[in-house]
Amino acid sequence: MKNHIAGAARAACAVKYHFVWCPKRRASVLKGAVANRLEEVLHEVAEEHEWEIGSLAIRPDHVHLFVQADTRHAPYQVIHRFKGTSAHILRDEFDHLHKIPSLWTRSYFVSTTGKVSEQVARQYIEDQS
Known part of the structure; x- marks a missing residue:
């Protein structure tokens, strides 16, 4: 991950977030082609922002994402990019997702991890698969 702190060429940052979010009404719509496309979109968003x-664990009614971001982006900005982009693309590509008023709820869970708890978070997400 590149350092993006203006004027701090010698600074190094590693902020890791564990996000969890759900479709509106906790609908079990994240399966099959929708889940596959969601995974692609989330990776595209991450790549775009470095x-x-x-x-990543996509369950039919919720998503777990463990991501490292730079300090230019607050957690709410990171989740907004993932949820906003994925909702727009998935609802354009899958007509049946229009049965719910919006793809995602407005809420989400986020926690930061340090070196000690990183493995615990990773193991938890992998156990969701």
Whole structure:
């Protein structure tokens, strides 16, 4: 991950977030082709912003994402990019997703991890698969 802190060429940052979010009404719509496309979109968003996805688990009614981002982006900006872009693309490509008023709820869970708890978060996400 590149350093993006203006004027701080010698600074190094590693902020890792564990996000969890759900479709509106906790609808079980994240399966099959929708889940596959969601995974692609999330990786595209991460690549576009030079974020690194460490772990990803897409369940029919929720998503777990473990991602490393730079300090230019607050957690709410990171999740907004993932949720906003994926909702727009998925609803354009899958007509049945219009049965719910919006793809994602407005809420989400986020926690940061340090070196000690990183493996615990990764293992938890992998166990969701």
